[in-house]
Amino acid sequence: MPHAEFVLSGDLILADRILPAGAVLVRDGRIADLGPRAEMLAGLPPGVEQSAFDGFISPGFVDLHVHGGRGADFMDGNEDAFATVLRAHALHGTTSLLPTSTAARHEQILAMLDLCRQFKLRRDARGARVLGAHFYGPYFRAEARGCHPASPIRAPEPCEYEQYLEFADAIATASIAPELPGAEPFARDCAERGIRLNAGHTHATFLQMAAAIDWGVRHVDHLYCAMSDKAKLRQQQPYPMQGGVLEATLYFDELTTEVIADGKHLSADLLLLAWKIKGPDRLALATDCNRALDLPEGSYIFGPEADGEPFISHDGVGKMPDGQALASSVRGMDHMVRTFASLTGRPLWEVVRMASLTPARIAGWDSELGSLEVGKRADFVALGRDLEVKATYIDGIKLSE
Numbered sequence: 001m002p003h004a005e006f007v008l009s010g011d012l013i014l015a016d017r018i019l020p021a022g023a024v025l026v027r028d029g030r031i032a033d034l035g036p037r038a039e040m041l042a043g044l045p046p047g048v049e050q051s052a053f054d055g056f057i058s059p060g061f062v063d064l065h066v067h068g069g070r071g072a073d074f075m076d077g078n079e080d081a082f083a084t085v086l087r088a089h090a091l092h093g094t095t096s097l098l099p100t101s102t103a104a105r106h107e108q109i110l111a112m113l114d115l116c117r118q119f120k121l122r123r124d125a126r127g128a129r130v131l132g133a134h135f136y137g138p139y140f141r142a143e144a145r146g147c148h149p150a151s152p153i154r155a156p157e158p159c160e161y162e163q164y165l166e167f168a169d170a171i172a173t174a175s176i177a178p179e180l181p182g183a184e185p186f187a188r189d190c191a192e193r194g195i196r197l198n199a200g201h202t203h204a205t206f207l208q209m210a211a212a213i214d215w216g217v218r219h220v221d222h223l224y225c226a227m228s229d230k231a232k233l234r235q236q237q238p239y240p241m242q243g244g245v246l247e248a249t250l251y252f253d254e255l256t257t258e259v260i261a262d263g264k265h266l267s268a269d270l271l272l273l274a275w276k277i278k279g280p281d282r283l284a285l286a287t288d289c290n291r292a293l294d295l296p297e298g299s300y301i302f303g304p305e306a307d308g309e310p311f312i313s314h315d316g317v318g319k320m321p322d323g324q325a326l327a328s329s330v331r332g333m334d335h336m337v338r339t340f341a342s343l344t345g346r347p348l349w350e351v352v353r354m355a356s357l358t359p360a361r362i363a364g365w366d367s368e369l370g371s372l373e374v375g376k377r378a379d380f381v382a383l384g385r386d387l388e389v390k391a392t393y394i395d396g397i398k399l400s401e
């Protein structure tokens, strides 16, 4: 039985520092108080349950971009798959996430959005909280589709996307390649319904990205991956060289972005460049994790189990079957935090902020969650000194083993 009131103690990872020997008082699923442990215990009435961790109490991680885990993909189209992925990521410290769709058939996308709505309304204490869908594809640039299947890639048509937008209450963010015909009306229709807009899987020019900001685009999916840059655009226009999505993302302060910090997609220098230019409040860590999380190396399906795209899990990352290109990650957010911290040398509190408060703000949830602050939801990860997950709490309830 969860206790209505209890104290958790350890080194608290706050948004701007670490508070050693701290404690958090949880009451009815929210943070009621926090501070130095000795002071808090002195002021506590007798009988309040206490748990102490030799390590860190971190805010729960928030993942803006995640496809699957433990053998299931959000596109599999059933409740069991959703529950499996939500639990798998919670065990890696993610307490809130955006189930991310893939380029797929119309009915498959509708089924996935319907499941997002069901899971958003119902709080299931066995897995991560659903903040809303990340509508991801099919409105991608065909040449930038990455590991998504070719046949469903298309330009937005109102008669089709109106059906998706009927689930607007359950869609947190939508991705679009801004250079596609029909991208602007799609973007404006999303913005009107309160859906946040991302640019992703796109070969847009710098100027097309500037226009997309005017329509409401505010975030860019997985920086450096499946996007144009000056080298790519030079193949179409030899001179003058022009910037693409990469340069525009680094340039415009209006744009936030995310990196897949699994140590396989991006080298330390690219992580540092993104961090230096965007800063920890505009750069989030995302997993982009597929169904191979926590499973042995081998062949798997990206997207719907029935007719998605084959990929292989090898060397700690997803790869296309020919092994030449990457196909999303196979790691949870705890791994991304450890890897970003060790590759860049940034302080732990700052890296954790990029995996919690920053993505919470990008998704529009930072008043409710994303940091250890009085009044916010009691979503925590207890981390050992080696930053391995020891326990996950969501709404003040500890996830069972």
Ligand SMILES: [Zn+2]
Pocket (backbone or CB within 6 Å): 146, 201, 221, 222, 226
């Ligand atoms: Zn992608």
